[in-house]
Amino acid sequence: MRAIVLNSYGGPEVLELLELPAPEPGPDEVLVDVVATALNRADLLQRMGLYPSPPMDHEIPGLEFSGRVARVGTRVRSVEPGQPVMGIVGGGSYAEQVVTHERMLLPVPEGVALDDAAALPEVFLTAWDALVVQGGLTSGRTALVHGGASGVGTAAIQLVKALGGSIIVTASTRKVDACMVLGADLAVDYTVDDFVPAVREFTQGEGVDTVLDVIGGEYVDRNLDCVRTGGRIIQVGVMGGGAAEVNVGKLLMKRATITGTTLRSRPIEQKITLSQRFRHEVLPLIARDELRPVIDSRYPLDEVAAAHEHMAANANIGKIVIDVADG
16 A cells, blocks of 8 residues: 655654555454545654653654545444545545544545545544533533634534633634634634633623633633633644743632643543544534535545645645545
8 A cells, every 4th residue: 555654853854655565454453445535634744753642663754544445354333444534543544545443533524525525534533522522511501612613623613612612712814704703703814803802792791611721822811811710721723833932820829720632642442432422512513504614625545745835834724735545
C-alpha cells in the first residue's frame, strides 16, 4: 500500500510517500481500504515532532478516514467486507489501508458521499464531546467557540444550532461571514474587536455556559471573563501557546471549571464508548441533513505537503480532505 511516512520531523518536505506492507487486522479488528482522510492541526504538530504518535512500525500520520471494509478479524461480527465506514484512529490514516477496532467504526450516514465522510469524524466528535459531553451544553444555553471557521469550529456552530442553543464565535476578518452563514449568532473579528465585551453585551452580562477553546495562551484568562458562574471551559488546543497566566481568583469566584482534553491519548475503551454514543446521538442529525461536512479543499495523497502548507497558512474554512482512492 502507499502511505505517507515520517522518517524525520520538520516542514512539509518531511512527508514522504512510500510503499509499505498492508497492516494485518487482529481478531477484533478491521482492515479498511481508505477512500479519503482529512487534515487536523494535530497532524502539523506531529510532523514537527511536537505531538507523539502511538507506537507503530512506521510513523504514519492521520486521525480520521472514510472507506470500505476490506477484511475482518476472526471475532468481528458487526461489519463485513465492502461495507462503507468511517472513524477516528490514533494514527495511520494517511495510507491506502488502515486497521482499527471494529467498535470504533461508524456507518457513513445516508446522503453523505463516501469521500466527503472523511471530513466528519474528528471534528464532530471533538466538538460534540467538548460542548455536550464534557461542556454540558443543552438547548437554550450559549457557547463561545474560538476558531469558528476551523474544522472543529464549523462543526460546533452546526451542533449548537441543532441542539437549540446560541453560539458566539471568534474568527479572522475574511472568515466572519462564513461563520454567520453557517448559523453563528455572533461572529467576532478578533483582529479588530475584543471578544470579551462582545460576549458580555450579547449575554446581557450573564456570560456563556460553555467555552470551547483551541487557542490557549492569553485566551485562557479572558475566557474566565466570558463564562457565567458555574460555567465550563473546555481546552482542546493550544494554537496560541501552552503557557497561560490565569487569575485564579476569577476561577474561584465564578466556581468555573477548566477541563483539558484530547481524543488521541484516551484509552481504547473510552474511545469506543464515545464513538458508540456519537453513533446514536449525532449520526441521526447528519442523516437528517441538520449537520454536514464543511469542506474547504481537496488534495491527492501525493500532494499532502501542499495541504499542510494550506492549513499552516490558516487559509482554510472547514476541512481539508486528502483523496486516497476513488470513492
